[in-house]
Every structure is written in structure tokens, then in C-alpha cells.
Amino acid sequence: MTEEPSGLLALLDRKTVAQIALGFLVAVVVLGLFAVGIGVDEIRAALSGAQLEWLVLGCLSTLLCLTAWGKAWQIVLRVAGVEESFRRLAVTYYAATFANYVTPLGQAGGEPFIAYVLSRDTDASYEGALASVVTADLLNMLPFVTFSGVGFAALVYQSSLPAALEPLAAGLMGLAVGVPALAAVGWRYRFSLGRLALRLAAPVARRTKRLGLEGLRERLRELNDAFQRIAQDRRALVSVLAFAYLGWLFFALPLYFAGLTIGRDLDLLLVLFIVPASTLAGLVPSPGGLGGVEAAMIALLVGLLGVTTATGYAVALIYRLASYWFALGLGGVAALYVIARN
Template sequence: MTSDTPALDFVNRRTVAQILLGFAVAGIVLALLVDFVGTADVRARLETADLGWVALGCLSTALCLTAWGKAWQLVLEVAGIEERFSRLVVTYYAATFANYVTPLGQAGGEPFIAYVLSRDTEASYQDSLASVVTADLLNLFPFVTFAGVGFAALLYQASLPEAIEPLAGGLVVLSVGVPLVAAIGWRFRDRLREAIVRLSAPVARRTPLFTLDGLRERLHETEAAFERIARDRRALATALTYSYVGWVFFALPLYAAAMAVGESIPLLLVFFIVPASTLAGLVPSPGGSGAVEAALGLLVVTLTPVDPVGATAIAILYRVASYVFALVLGGAAALYVIKRN
């Protein structure tokens, strides 16, 4: 990739085909879900939805992405990269679009986002990747906090329904396992670096464009970027605050979706249901489409008095506000980023 390559040039025919196939499969899954519940009944609930609440859900999503973009900026500043927030937040929207449309993007979209950031700012790829991974790790703190509070509320009110025990278990494993793996990886980073080099040796032998010495240099640069970021704890604490704010706005569209169809979900349950449903985003479809809606519907039906028709309508409206709107906003930002590059 050359220096004059547009910031979103990772899109090629194969990637576009995978994205379209992913959306097609997700659409089929969602159609089957709606058909199972009752297409006419779900459509009737959606047609009578209060669009004012839906608009508030979309606004909440915009505020969420903006807060996370601010956390991004603070982490970048620690890494020595100064960038105007008005410019950086557009880059963040564009990177979010890339992450949301890419199959498995939710499971490991950091390289994509770091690439977009490095193409659209003065940051090196190593600094970009370090800042993105750091911001993602900071987002785990509110993820664990809100999920934990909601989980505790469930246990306090009644026994945990059997149907959601696997999701609750996965939430615990994810919230504890990811920070633990990150800590172990950092503690034994020298061994990890050499393991990566050894595993990459077969690739280096087959192409002159990739060398082990170059890989070692890039890994050292990335490690140095993490070390620079870790030194400024005050800035990281401020970034963490924005991560918490972003997570609040990330969850609130579910509350707005429920209100839009005349239902009500307690906020404590909202802060459990949203993190739990994100586990479904790990499936190989764009943004977890299809699976997230199904998980949301199951969680709402299991944990609230809402009937399956209402739960399905809530899940769809939540995804419209938190996912479809983010795609529209991010897509517009992506076009702007391409134009200014």
C-alpha cells in the first residue's frame, strides 16, 4: 500500500462480496425470527412505534460514538499524536463503519481501525494500533461494571433464568478472560514477541516483501507505543471516564426502543442485556446482524414481562438506532474521509 492510497482502500471485490453475503444471511435469519414470532404482529407493533423515542435512541448512539472518539483522542495524545477532535471524531465514525460492515469485525477489528486512523492522521500504524487496543481495553471496564451491576440485580431479585445461563457465563468469561490474557501477554511480552516471529517464519521464507527483522522492528515499535501510553495514568483515567459515558449512551437506545413500543425495561436490566447481547456480535456476520437481534429478543422475553412480539419489535428498533444509524453516520463519514484524502 502506497502513501497516497485512500484511507479506506482495504475494500476490494472479495471483501464487498463477503459483506453482502453476510448481510444476506443475517437478513434471512432475521426474517425467520420475525416469521416465527408473527410477521403481521411484529409489523403492527413497528408501525405504531413512537418515532420520537427512536430518534432519541439514534441521538444516544451518536453521543456514544462521540464519547468513545474523545477517549481515542486522549489515548492518542498520550502517544504523542496531536489531532483536532473535530477531525478525529469523523475518522472514528469512518473506522466504526469499517468495523461494523466487516464480517468478524466485532471480534477483531482493531487492525482495520488502526489502519484507517494511521491513513487519516499523522500517527504511525504502531501508535494507532496501540491506541486502539488501549481504548478497547478501557472500554472493558464499563462493560464489566454495567454487566456486573445488572447481573447482581438479577441475582438479588430472583434466580437466574436457565435460558440465559450460557450468555451470563460467557459474559463472565469474557469480562475476566480478556483482561487476564492481556495482562499475561504484557508480562511475558518478550516471549510472545519471539513466538510471533517464529510463527511468521514460514511466510517470510515465501515472500521477499516480508522479513523477520522488519517484523521484530514493528513489534518493538508497538511495544514502545504501549509503554508511552501506560506512563500517563491521569490521561488514561480521563479517557476511562469517557468510556463509561460512551457505554451509558450505548445502552440507552434499548430503553428508548422499549418506550417506543409502549413497553418499559428497568435500566438495571438494560445494563445487563446490552453487554450480554454483544456476545452474539462475535458471529461471522456484519456487526453480528441476525444473531444480536435473536439474543436481544431472547433476553427481553426471559427477563421481562414483555411478550415475544414486543421483544422482537424492541430488538429491531434497538438495532435500527444502535447499528443501522451508526452505519449511516459512519458511511457518510467514510465518504468524507475518502474525499479529504
């Protein structure tokens, strides 16, 4: 077994904390410049009379989303032979969400974090825990491509897709078709791809002690075993996908509630398109896609609904309060608890 990564210690490393803080600072400045450019008075007017009970419902939807995804992880871990109480695992999942949301480009911090914690809390090896976590995350990609495809189809059917957004829509449809196709091809040729990965990693492994070929080979084997176990257990696979889809529905609903907060009743099918589309902007190098997601959402709301830029900014701001900042606060508290627990 390879040496456990210092996932928790990395979160406390001064250099890492400084980089994260700088990323937040830059993103907040960008959002501030957006507000100034749009007009602070116009945004304030759009937010006047906001009904905060809808914002509370948006936060509750985010909590249910994270809880559903945590349940999906528990099922995958159980198939892998890792027994963990749901209450304990849910807290760990909230902490992993915090790691994802403070990491530039997202999804780069949470998986090693939760695998490290699970290897400490259970009898699972770090490789086995990481393989199970990655398996659950890959299965969670299916609702993303499904919802984006459904939303795109609805917009095309209603003939309400502006020409300026056609490239983005085409990209989402490409993902909706390409991700399942790539997954099928990857599964079919997984052993060949594994050998290719080892050959590509060999030159790097010879130049650094941080990467060992034996450790990489073990992790690939554990990942393949995790995929095979979940594929063979059809009932568990259906349960994981059910919770994944439920989680994605709750992930999208905060945008609907954000519209209601300022008196805008958004079409749910439109929401199913806008949320995945704006999530793609989370690939910008800022914590949780901060700045990029908001900019993309404003453009989509203005282009699809014809609302003013100030209204789009207000809806995007409320959505991110419920879906990002609330999750960040919840995950931060959970991360402190998990660190103390371990």
C-alpha cells in the same frame, strides 16, 4: 517502517464488497424468516403506536457513544505524540465504525482503516497509529466486562435469572473476571508473548511476502511503547477510561429507549446485562453480527421479561435501528468524506 496497508482500497475491492453484500443479504433473509416464524401481524401489532421520539433519542445516544469513544482515542493518540483536532478525528472514528460494522466478525476492519488514515493525516507511522488505536480499544473492553458483571449481579440479587440463561450469565461473569486477569498476565509477560508470536509467525513469513518478521517485530515494539506511555500517564489513563465508560453507557441506553418506543419501561440494570450479552452474539460471521445480535436479544428479552416473542422482536429491531443502522449510515457518510479527504 513496513509498507502501509491498502485499508481504504480494501473497502473498495470488488470481491470484498461482494462478500459484504452477500453477508448483509443472508442476515436480512434470516431476520425475515424470524419475522415470518414469529408472525408478521403480531410484530406489526407490537410496533403499532410506536413513539418515534424515543427512537430519535436512541440515535442521539449512539452518536454520543461514538463521540465519547472517539475522544478516548484522541487522548491515547495525544499521549503517543500524535496531535489531531477532535472534530477531524471524530469524523475519522465514525468512518472506522462503518468499517467495523460492515466487516464480518466485526472489529477486523476499523483499526487498520483508522491507522492508515491517521498515518496519512499526521506525522505518525502506520505502526504507531495502529498501536495507539489498539490500546484505546483494549481499554474500552473494561466497561464491557464491568457493565456485564454489574447487570449479572443485579439479576442474581433479584433472583430473576432463568435457568436457561445461566450458561450465558456464567460466560459473561467469566469474561468479567477473565479479561482483566488475562490483561494483567499479558502485560506481565508481554515480552515473552512477543517472542512467542514471532516464532509462530516465522513459518508463515517464509512462505509469503505479505508477512514480514521485521514488520511484525516493529509493530509489537510500537504496541508495547503505546501501552507503556498510557500506563505512565495516570491522568490520561483516567480520562480514557472515563470516556470509555461514558461511551458504553450511551451504547446501552438505546435499548432502554427502544423499550419506551413501544411503551415498555425496561429496568436499566437489566439493560446493562442484555446489551453486553447480546453483543457476544456479534461474533457470528455476518456484518456487525446482524441476525445473531437480534436473535440473542429476543431470547434474553423473552427469558428475562416474559414478554411475547413478537414484542421482543420489536424491541430488538428498534434497538438495532438506533445502535447499528444509524451508526452504519453515519459512518458510511463519514467514510466517503474521509476517502475523499485522503
